[in-house]
Amino acid sequence: MKKNESRESSLLHSFMDTFDSEGICGYFIIEDEKGFQVILVIDVNWLKAKGIERSNLAGVLRNQIKREIKSWVGLDVYVGSIEKNCNDLS
Numbered sequence: 001m002k003k004n005e006s007r008e009s010s011l012l013h014s015f016m017d018t019f020d021s022e023g024i025c026g027y028f029i030i031e032d033e034k035g036f037q038v039i040l041v042i043d044v045n046w047l048k049a050k051g052i053e054r055s056n057l058a059g060v061l062r063n064q065i066k067r068e069i070k071s072w073v074g075l076d077v078y079v080g081s082i083e084k085n086c087n088d089l090s
């Protein structure tokens with residue numbers, strides 16, 4: 001654990017490092033006075049290929065991860081997302 005990293009932050013990072021879900025190619029965690037935010041990086045090409053309203057599919061992924069974090073880590077966090085071409089992140 002990094003010197004300034006809280007136990008909760010460490011748990012969130014550990015959980016997200018092991019969480020594997022189709023379409024998600026990364027994440028970042030923000031901690032502020034309101035708590036934690038987990039921002040997912042969702043592959044824009046994967047969203048397009050699914051043929052479903054992109055915002056609905058991204059919402060399903062965010063809600064799934066929010067529930068998993070609450071269940072496994074015990075934290076109620078905000079989960080948001082951004083869309084990127086994951087091939088550009090390599």
